[in-house]
Amino acid sequence: MKMQFTHRYRRQWIFLMLIAIAALSCAAPGHSARERMRKTNIRDQHVRERTAALKVVYGKASYYGPKFHGKKTASGETFDMYALTAAHRSWPFNTICRITNLKNQKTVVVRINDRGPFVPGRILDLSYGAARALDALEEGVIDVKVEILQYGESDSSSHR
Secondary structure, three states: OOOOOOHHHHHHHHHHHHHHHHHHHHHHHHHHHHHHHHHHHHHHHHHHHHHOOOEEEEEEEEEEOOOOOOOEOOOOOEOOOOOOEEEOOOOOOOOEEEEEEOOOOOEEEEEEEEOOOOOOOEEEEEEHHHHHHOOOOOOOOEEEEEEEEEOOOOOHHHHO
């Protein structure tokens, strides 16, 4: 026996289909909003990770300038005392660091391009330009917070 839809059943079937479509379309915005929020959180986390420090070190920093201006650094570059650079004993060259003067909270971003300091108890030698940006010229030796933002290309064992 073949079942035939009567006019009444056909209307009910269409009505049920419309309700089902409406129910599905109402659920979709909530899901896509959750999905958008999840993607935003992942993107925000990625941005935070890119700007977060890889390593934080506290210690004393001094600066050097006129005596070495124009001479070769350990990386082979010519030292420019007005550039925002620094010297560290072992971190790879071209490592990018954010230096904060703990006395006045001034910060500067520098690039490691030399070796030093060779005075016990100090962790960095800043260029004259970096020390000036931190307002450290009068004191000569300051307490600093050093945040490594990006390691330079080098042997990975030298900074671990």
